[in-house]
Amino acid sequence: MLVRMRPQADMHAVQEVVRTLQDAGYDVLQLHHGGPSVIGVNGRPIAPDLPERLHRLPAVEAVVQVDRPYRLAARDARPSGSMVRVGDVIFGGPEPVIIAGPCTVESREQLLRAAEAVRAAGAHLLRGGAFKPRTSPYSFQGLGEEGLRLLAEAREVTGLPIVTEVLDTEHVELVAAYADMLQIGARNMMNFALLKKVAKTGKPVLLKRGFAATVEEWLLSAEYLLAGGNDQVVLCERGVRGFDPATRFMLDLNAVPLVRQLSHLPVIVDPSHGTGRRELVEPMALAALAAGAHGLIIEAQPDPEHALVDGRQTITPETLATIVRRARALQAALQEAVAVAD
């Protein structure tokens, strides 16, 4: 069961609801950020008169029984959608958010050059891997903490907040000390211990979809974060396993409008991993936004041919600038076409 508070409800009103529920013996979970308060109830079966009693409280907007396995992540919890703020950047608002940068932090010079270039091209956040999940134990595993320090320096220089992946419960605090947004990668979407620990940091999280995860499983992984007390979650579709070797992954854009219907959380798309081919990144980035994505995460750096990892799918800052310009034109046109319709 969910209790949705009115937008103007103050902390006292929220506390009153929480206390009522706790007195009745329930576990209480809350969404604080990015929209009106929402209170989730867990534990014992719902007493028949409880919804009625809650409805009578003036600050309560709605009491909803959710029939899906995820609750706090369900659209019903916040029908108008949530916003997630990272620095001055807002996911879930009218402007598409562009995250860009190299796949992997390789060196100070490479990172700073890339960071400047993606900032100039119009990116809002900087991405870059310090700890890398590599299929082979013999591949370069990232610079680790040194990479984090370089990311922090790049933030200093460019003003861009940084997003970087955390691979392991043991590094959560370390990565959280540097990053503005923690990325949970596709391979870890069902690493529930990691989800629980990242939830406790209170940092905004970018939760990538596992490459064979159903949309329901993905939203349940988000629910781990929300139920763990962290409601600043942005979802990211990054391609699923398919049968056609022509592309590295099959980008499942159906998932974008579906997630927007099922959940209030913002959702962005990674056309770099989702195609694995540089020349498909621009059209699929635009397709993602037309499908309703709130933003993009793109691998871009000045010298893609020399990237140590994933160069095949990395674009240049020039292509990124084109994407940003066309993304804005597309968004404006679609919003205007709606406005005319109304």
Add this chain to the structure above:
Amino acid sequence: MLVRMRPQADMHAVQEVVRTLQDAGYDVLQLHHGGPSVIGVNGRPIAPDLPERLHRLPAVEAVVQVDRPYRLAARDARPSGSMVRVGDVIFGGPEPVIIAGPCTVESREQLLRAAEAVRAAGAHLLRGGAFKPRTSPYSFQGLGEEGLRLLAEAREVTGLPIVTEVLDTEHVELVAAYADMLQIGARNMMNFALLKKVAKTGKPVLLKRGFAATVEEWLLSAEYLLAGGNDQVVLCERGVRGFDPATRFMLDLNAVPLVRQLSHLPVIVDPSHGTGRRELVEPMALAALAAGAHGLIIEAQPDPEHALVDGRQTITPETLATIVRRARALQAALQEAVAVAD
């Protein structure tokens, strides 16, 4: 090997090349429509001096060795892309083509009402199934020839050319006698006997991708049509089998820019079958166009709830009108954003 003729090459020049090749003992295949002539050579290995000799003919633009299993369908055959004309409608030009109509022709009244409604909403062609491929032998299999007659009447009334599926070699001539464009459905993409027979009709063809076909297999099925003498082929992505039951199929939009890179044939998208859910049709239609699709085929009729087949994925003419309006805005914005960039 492909011989690309200059745009201004006349029939005599083409004939000269054809004769040269036939004299040398080759089978010759040609693309006539929708762009400059292209001549494909088949049969014996290429004589080492042949490319050189052809190059010397003034009307020859290029002689290309194709390293993919499809040849006439390869982008190299016509780098600037082909156009396919159905009545006054052009696939492959700057305007997205909208095909719409009911899943199945059920009755005269239903069809005429739907045809008028989709024409008013901005559709360029009318779709509607007379022969239906049904998974169960006990399901309604379509009205057959009576359905074709009703489609012809609807064309009379609305002026919209008609697209309808042909299921079987034995009905090819019958369907071709009524339809302006023959559809080969996903289940028949590898029905090679049907491809060969449809090739001989000379009618424009809409070739849907099989729901577990690779892009290469799809282009090879198109090659059956082209090599069979029919070069008026439009490809259609309609969703592939995926692991997530949340949508009926997984719409593989990666395939759109990929096909545009690999082939000169126009490609459109079917967001109705590709999602199986009415509420996802609009966002995925726009996404398809942003990915570079040359058009859309959409199931629409005034009373989707009462459709005998596929009602769950059928939209209303009102939603169709919104899609058409937003599609135009999107296309204009993207083209302008390119123009500014150049």
Add this chain to the structure above:
Amino acid sequence: MLVRMRPQADMHAVQEVVRTLQDAGYDVLQLHHGGPSVIGVNGRPIAPDLPERLHRLPAVEAVVQVDRPYRLAARDARPSGSMVRVGDVIFGGPEPVIIAGPCTVESREQLLRAAEAVRAAGAHLLRGGAFKPRTSPYSFQGLGEEGLRLLAEAREVTGLPIVTEVLDTEHVELVAAYADMLQIGARNMMNFALLKKVAKTGKPVLLKRGFAATVEEWLLSAEYLLAGGNDQVVLCERGVRGFDPATRFMLDLNAVPLVRQLSHLPVIVDPSHGTGRRELVEPMALAALAAGAHGLIIEAQPDPEHALVDGRQTITPETLATIVRRARALQAALQEAVAVAD
């Protein structure tokens, strides 16, 4: 609704039931071969008193409401399983049936040599393609009728009944004039026109599963044959599309016990296409039988390296002989182990 007749029910008793149903306005479908008669009712809703009335007829064993979309193919129609006879060979009995031979009939010498070799190795039927479904229009498409004549000659010489694929409604009669069993290939599993026409031949049919068909879709394609009057249908699992390029297809052996539970039709397995790798054929052939398959269809010929088609997955007659010997040992051991248990 299905009416199952007692094993000893004679033709008169069956006719009585059929007449009762027809008089009540129903379409009637029947299973004749390979077990007790079964009568399927179709058309109007079932009158409430009808099951009761039928039950009262002494030759009626059971009246069953089937809640699945396929009916005649459902296990309920014949709980003890059906047998399909081709010459002296019985599919669905205690002995696993081995079909073997070259992928494609290439020449008289190749075929006769292969036929002798697989017979000597223990095969019960001879396979070989005369009409080949080829992904590329430029690939060898088979010898056509000449191939059929060679197959008939090989039958003459070896005594093995022959199984060969029919690709097209226009060739059904031709192929049926030569073959003992008609194969419908994976690409044609949903070629419903072909299913309907093959049903009318009355020849035993080998129905391969489409490579992205669900088990339910497969059984519905079988239902097309059964409802079309042909109840001599053997199913064949031959691998589905998967995401791992390490094998050509993913052999779905789960489908074998599942089909045996859902349907009374015999089911065999094709480990050649299902793996695409010669060295995996033997272990997967044995696995198929252990999973409950009633037989195997295997590509085998004396000189696999020189096969024009699919040599990579073709085994030698020596390996075939090993498979046959181990298959018998396995079958005997498993049956004995059951016997001990009972």
Add this chain to the structure above:
Amino acid sequence: MLVRMRPQADMHAVQEVVRTLQDAGYDVLQLHHGGPSVIGVNGRPIAPDLPERLHRLPAVEAVVQVDRPYRLAARDARPSGSMVRVGDVIFGGPEPVIIAGPCTVESREQLLRAAEAVRAAGAHLLRGGAFKPRTSPYSFQGLGEEGLRLLAEAREVTGLPIVTEVLDTEHVELVAAYADMLQIGARNMMNFALLKKVAKTGKPVLLKRGFAATVEEWLLSAEYLLAGGNDQVVLCERGVRGFDPATRFMLDLNAVPLVRQLSHLPVIVDPSHGTGRRELVEPMALAALAAGAHGLIIEAQPDPEHALVDGRQTITPETLATIVRRARALQAALQEAVAVAD
């Protein structure tokens, strides 16, 4: 590069090779258990004269260049296969190993009853989840350390070694203190931090295949364990994501003979998760062994209907006893049939 030592090579001989390599500046990795020593070289490119020099050492059997991304896991490292010992049980020998028990440890009584029952049915190891990876944060997550204590008690009582899953780097030491074999679940196959930490425990590991992992990715995850110093690794195929909702997963038995060809590590199969349906467990267990699996892991307990987790796929001890008996008969028959052939 791999250096394979002769079976009779002693520690001194191995040390000599290691020293030679280290002196030349290489990283050295070793396989100690379950067969002759193998030494893997990593780091700098191989000096041209190095293989030659190593060959001259009398205790060196072979020097192999491996052209696959995994090296220590490659079949070349130990062509005759590895054995992994857990207590008195040997994976990779002639006898199939049976692991059985409840999905989840729910209570002392449930576990002890189940443990006794599976021991009596012929199981060699006891499975049972103390820490459970649950898709929903609201589902029962296992008893944790209490569950481990109960497993230890069950081992005490039955004499069966215990296998249980470790979900998280933070619990590795705790789980290793109780378990005889550590299971890494499908969702964690690419949790590289976990693989590295589990490697250090020196405990035998059961590495499940991720449900969308290619065979190559799976072997690379095994390589993380081997390169981390733990060469006691048993692989487990447990089903991959498929498109047919008829079964929970698609059991990919092709992977079994493929892994046996590519790697020396033992491989077992989980027909419980691989089908998700109790009635398919027996046939698929037998199929797995016929395909060449070295053992099975099966969910079994006296009262499957009341299992808190996965009851739908749990079998009774009676069915387990049948599987064990038939498995032995099958194995004996197949080995005898080989013996006759040789």
